[in-house]
Amino acid sequence: MTVAGMRCLVTGASGFLGHRIVRLLLEEEEGLDEICLMDKTLSADLLRTREEFQGKASVKLLRGDIRDEEFLQQCCRGVDLVIHTAAIIDTVGKINKETLMAINVTGTERLLEACVRNNVRYFIYTSSVEVVGPNTRGDPITDGHEEQLYDSNLSFSYGQSKRLAEQKVLKANGRALKDGGTLVTCSLRPMYIYGEGSQFLELHLDQAILNGGVFLRQSRKEALVNPVYVGNVAWAHVQAARAMRDPDKAQEIGGNFYYISDDTPHLSYSDFNHVLGQELGLGVESRPALPYPLLYYVALLLEVLSFLAKPFVRFVPPFTRHLVVLLNTHFTFSYRKARKDLGYEPRYGWEEARRLTTAWIAEALPRRREQLNKSKRF
Template identity: 70%
Template structure:
């Protein structure tokens, strides 16, 4: 099942992103016999280009700059490709991005990429989904150690989760589609839980807020609202394991058209307590309770959303927090990776202690510049 990717041409979309760049790094480090790696993004980051340059002498690496909604660009990018790992997406937790933009990138871009893959005889397609395709739902119904067969009343109240859910459905429906060369497309979807680690934009945002709050993280989630954090290195590792396994006919029969929750052995804790666990060695604390009782915060979020709606014809007002965000960070929502373990042989590569240590070191490295930057604002 772990025969490697020797001779394979692999395209990674969203390669400049938090997860995508880590997948690119891991593929280049672990798959020395990879035939070719194409790293694609709308904007190629300096870090991605440096990573590509570092491995040029060992593996053929191409950096491709273009939009996932551009069919002609996708045609050029997918010619001769065997495997696509599709991480490209726009993430929105606050409602700053319009529904049209979310759907055009996350859903329509994915649909176009699937069509191009069929036209170019791309045999394998791995989609980076999200825990938010299932919830938490608008009622805040909890899940404890959920699994892929769980029946959950998934009434979503936010466009990002809906755009990812529809895109995932398109990916899984495409499994088995006939290719022009007589083969068939094999697809699967990976659903990471909340991802933390070096380079996380959300963790940097929380760090900035803690710096401005005299070294104390704001309490955004109740202590008893347990989340299921997963280290970014383990998410990238899961993609590599899936890519290796999906080439094996026996494993592919199990994986084809299926989705998998991806998490690791990080202790279940609230989002706020995760921030504290990662930053306490830097002298950072965390508030003991929410700024206001949860029902009051929920009422305020409702009022701000109503004001935003009423002002929409005149000005764009984005509330600092929404009901969706409150539910997301204050609902116990945890899963198990047993099915990924059983079907594709996934085991977390990095322990919680190692993940915590390297993430803390990254936070320490950016703190001085973040303090200086925040002083100037």
């Protein structure tokens, strides 16, 4: 199966993942009728991609806000497939909860309504492993799967917003469309996504530069996670879109979520950063600055200070209890179900993913050093 002859809408098309999905669709899908690229801002990289593939498929640019109902109605007219990646990602509480919920949850609701009104048949939602946890106790998971029960008592707004949005997407599966058809939905839950252009990798790189070329030790060695390469997450979306076109597969896939990982080694977050940067001479601290229990209570103190200061000044803690738990909990998942139902197989092996990411870090290093030096001078 392919998506040939379909009109596809990608939300968040300028984003780290959205842009990779757009590129893969244009590279791999012969006969794609049209691809609509929606985002609040359209990046220079996205515009270059449009020019690069000019003539292969019709590419339509749609600039607007996911919360704008009229805009969403326009975006969904004549569309067969929606790949919804647009979201605010916030790991430390910089964005207020109202804004997070309005964009991640209400925006998704309004997009689903626009799909129903405009007879969009297929809807793929980009979720996150954070919709399941880790929970506030830091209960570990090893080789997790979709049928596994876990006490996901989420305390952080980002994970809550993604879980609520995912629930609305899965509940919408089977909704009647205006033309008598039905909506088929599914959700993909990628692990921590790395690769060229990752803002999180840039943040860690800046910290390493300021720390004399050594990555900070923010996670315990034994807290293993399984990051996933951005190209493989994008490929999983393409594979899901293809599978959904098969009526029998659509029955199996509809209303379900899938964990998306690949063959990246299981390492702690800090050790993973080191693996990506070690051939460039970047090291990693041997131990955290503070023992885990003490770090957790420092985060609690910072959160209390933030709450007390709220009437007078906005203070965003540099880290939270949620982030401390996230970085220090063993949390790994399998992609077996995605392989079985979606036909997903990683497109990029670990060595290629590492090489591409390390090459991007090597290119970014001089630029980041220069920018940090400039900021010091001012």
